[in-house]
Structures are given as C-alpha cells and as structure tokens.
Amino acid sequence: MSMNYNIHFNNHINGFLKDKFQVDIDTFEFQNTRKEFLGDITLLVFPLLKYIKINPEKLAEDIGEILLNSHKAVTGYNVVKGFLNLSLSDTFYLEQFQSIYKLKNYGHKILTEESPTMMVEFSSPNTNKPLHLGHIRNNVLGYSVARILEANGIHVIKTQIINDRGIHICKSMVAWKKYGKNETPENSNLKGDQLVGKYYIIFESEYKKEIQSLIDDGLTQEEAKRSAPLMIEAQNMLRLWEDNDHEIRSLWEKMNKWVYSGFNTTYKNLGVTFDSYYYESRTYLLGKKIIKKGIENNIFYKKKDGSVWVDLSDDGLDQKILLRSDGTSVYMTQDLGTALKRFEEEPSLKGIVYTVGNEQDYHFKVLFLILKKLGFDWTKSLYHLSYGMVDLPSGKMKSREGTVVDADDLMNDMINQAKHVCQEYGKLDSLSSEELENLYQIIGLGALKYFILKIDPKKNILFDPIASIDFNGNTGPFIQYTHARIKTLIKSSSAPIREFKTTLILEPKERELIKLLGSYPEFVILAREEYSPAIIANYLYDLAKSYNAFYQNISVLGVEDIELRNFRVALSQKVAEVISSSSGLLGFKVPDRM
C-alpha cells in the first residue's frame, strides 16, 4: 500500500545487481518506513535473497551506498536487519506533490471507445416485500464496486434481476384480493412496496391460522401445510399466471407497479442508480436450450423420471438438478440462461460481477463451473461478490420472524439520529430549514454507508445505528467533518497558491503530510479494482485523521511564514479533493459547509 517507488529506483538497483551478481530483477518491494526508524521509505531486501545468496545486511548496505551516490533524491540510508531505510530529499517530495497536484481526477482513468464493458448486478429484490438492511449492504457494495470499476476505465452497466414472479408474489396477491380489495398506495398513504409487503405478512399469518385449525382437526403438519385453502389458492394463482390468465396478469402488473414505485423512492434516497433491469418473469424460461445442448454433449444427464442433472463430483461438488421432472426450470437453469443472454445482447461485455450474499456461495460456484464445462470462454471473468450477513445488537435478522430492519425505516432513523446529534451541538443557526433537512440526510446516510463499507465484505457485520453516527472515530461523519473544515480553511485563505520553493524548511508534521501526499499514489488504491470498498474506506479515514493531526500541530506552532502558509493551503486543497473525490466513490455526498 505505498507509492510505486520502483519507477524511481528500479533502474539504479537493477543495474547494480546486474553488474555485481548477474541477476536481472525488475521489481522491488518498498514500504513506508515505520515512524520509529530513521528514513522515509524502506526497501525489503529479504525477497532478493532468493536470487542472491549473500548476507542481507551486506546487500542492503551495498544498495544503499549505490543509491546514495547515484540518485539525487536519496540523501541518506541506514540498515536494520534486512530493511534498507532510505531518506529522501524534500525536493523529491515537492516535485512529486506538484506533479500530482496538477492532475485532475487523479487515479481515474478516462473512458474511451476501447474501454472494456463489465456488468455489475446488485440489489435484486423480490417484489413481495420492501427492501431491508441486508439489501442496503448489497446496494451500497454493488454500487461502490461499480464506481471503482468506472474509475479503472471500465464501462459499467449497473443492473439487477428482479424476482417478480413466483409463489411469493402470488401470496401477496391472494391476500390483497381477499382482505383488502380497495387499498392502494394512494388511498392508504403507504409506499407501494410497503403495501404489498403488508399483504404478504397478512397471508403468512392467516395461512398459519389455517394450518393450526387443520392440525386441530387431526391432520399432520405436512398435510395441513399442503391442504390449507390459502396455499391452494396461491398455487392456483401461480398456475393461472403461467397460463397467462388475463385477470391474474393484470393484478400482478398492478401490484408490481406499486412495488417498483416504492423501490424507486428507496433507491433515490439511498443514492443508487441502475442502467438496466432484468425481470425473472422474462428470464425464467431461458436456459432450457442450454440444457438440451448439454445433454447432447453428455455434460448433463437425464434420470428415469425425466429430471436433468449435472454430476460435479469430479470437481469435489455434488450433483445438481437443472430441470425438474415435469420439465420446468429451476433457479440454476434461469441463471445459466440469463448469463448467456447478457453476453449475446452485449457483444462487448467482458464480465459480470454478481453482488449476492454468501448464503449463495455454493450456487455461484456451481453456476460458474457449469458454464465452464459448457465451454464459454467468458466464464473466467464472472465474479461472485459475496458478502456476509448483517446482524443487529439486538439479535439476528430473520425475515420469517419479522425481525428484519426495513430499509426506509432505517434510513429515516439515521436521518433523525443525525438531526438529534446536530441539534445537540448547535451551531446551525445560519442554515435555512431546507438546508438543514439536506444536511441531516447527508450525514445520516453517509454514516450508514460508511459503517457498512468500512468492513471487509466477506465478514458479517454487527450494525449498531447509534455507534455508526458518532461524530468521532472511524465514522462517515468524521470524514465529512474533516472535509468541511478543509473547505472552510480554503475559503478563508486569500493567499494564492504559488510555485513552491525547494528550499522550504518543513516542520516534522508537515513533512509527514507531504509524505502522505507524496505517497499519494496510495490513492491509486481507490482506483484499483482488486481493492475492496473496505480498504478504500479505511484509507480515507486515515487520511482524514492525518489531516486533523496536521492541522492541530500547525495551529499550536502558530506558523506564519508566508511560503509555508501557501504550501499548507495547497496541501489542504489536495486533501480536500482526495476526500471529496473518494467520497464520491463511496457514494457519499459531502456538504460544503456545516
């Protein structure tokens, strides 16, 4: 995680090793020198021992000597075990900084005609109930990865597959028909998705009652579940839906429309957007052709009852069903078809990122393996962006037990919490009520997003709403606050930013910050697709923290030197840019003033 010092020192070290040991090594490992040692950057000599059998300290000494004599940036060196600590000149850092400072959108590659295209699938809700906290992690992760890919010069299509058909939506439809015929989002004052979700819950609870009374009549649990009138009605409805029954289809369309309108509100509040949509109702029949071809090529096999399977035991996995005995498709069939369709429709498509929870790790392993067996060459650029569950301090989220956290409720709570905290601090008298509402939203949602993104995607999250909105510590509001301070600083500084004098004498803390910015290519981290949002988020926090330390130190010193002041302003501006730009990657908005 440091600047690519190879660019600067590669030739010198390489030439030396060639001359003396006849080995050709072209990349070296550098890291920032730990602050308890003297020096700025450190060359790791250990890895070289594989090629050169020599005492590491001796080798480090030799390389240090060569660099000191031949490279003007190196002003000194010392050796600790296999670590070669190099001191670099102020000039070097200043030049680095200046070259970076001139760039706009540092770390962002420009999209061109030749840029590859990738698809990022995320969100992918069911249309029978509103989005919940788990969806928020999904959306924030998927959207963030899409932005990171874009910064890498990749043309990204953000998409989702909407599970808009099936028994789950029929349950809501049955309940709505039976218990709430005239209720609409307009006359009930409920968001469309909330309304449909309400009837899903009504279905489940009425269904449970029916089961219980059947059990009381002497049926077994299994029998009761199967013969409950509501369930039979829902299954009938599904059949009618598949037969294209006009009435059912129009009811289905009406209720789905409500749900989409509700989802759109949620997405808008959350700040995510999509470029295309796939609907299960249009994709669920896909994939059967693939199955047929697979059977012909002996990749799949048919059982006596007519069901189709793939045997993956050679790859350490089980056998997997691909078509039911009645010839209908399963989830896997559909996903095979959808993947193929996407590559057919979008000839320039290079790969797909699937943002789906880790409970489906196995599914995607199998999906990718089957596609590979079928011989599609794009299989290797399919990636399952898997992420852990979100737990609450109060316990686990279980949708069946009604302990889920609704996405809309959570966002509102976060905004209210932000309001509460802001009002406690006061200092907001100068803002209009409209500005205030906007501010609360920015802070509340920034807190939520950062809290989720700062954690390694593969780990489970323990989400604590109160802790997330703390204005101190590793939180979104802290970074936003730092950004706002920098903006104020820049605004209040009338001094123009001029060329720097290389004779500048720097205080230790300033040097640290220059190093931070000198190693600004660390910001490339933001633009490297192999890094997760979590790494970026934590890096961002370090940056904000460094700025605070820097700021405090300067204030205490009371430095008034004019050159230093200009320099400081320039640095601050760069930090501000870094923060606001990377905030964008995280899906933050940052206020101009607070």
Added chain:
RNA sequence: GCCCUCCUAGUUCAACGGAUAGAACAAAAGUUUCCUAAACUUUAGAUCCAAGUUCGAUUCUUGGGGGGGGUACCA
C-alpha cells in the same frame, strides 16, 4: 454427516508473508490567546488452541475448538 466461511484489546474494526500487531469507541489523566473542543496529547489493554512450511506466520498448510452459512426437483 459433508462442504464453505469467520475467529485479533472490554467492544467494533485494521494489518501485499515483514520490523515492537495498528485505529476507534468505552476507561484513566491532561491540553482552550489558535483557519470551530465535532479537536489534540498521554496511560492501560489483543492474534481461539496445537503442530508444520521459512530468515520471518494474525496471514500459508494440517488437525482440534467456537460462531455463521449451505447441503440434490426453494429462490
């Protein structure tokens, strides 16, 4: 049962196989002539256990313990 995954201070999280394992919150103490104290400076505190691989292991391998997830006609 089998497969996948996670386990680091009291708590929530960091650490390309690199130096004395970093932060934050909570705890204890201190700092206000200052571009906002929504800050800063101290102090105390951790790698689940056991082997192996090597110059070096929180990281890789194997075994064990604990949590979570998956497991053949649900998505």
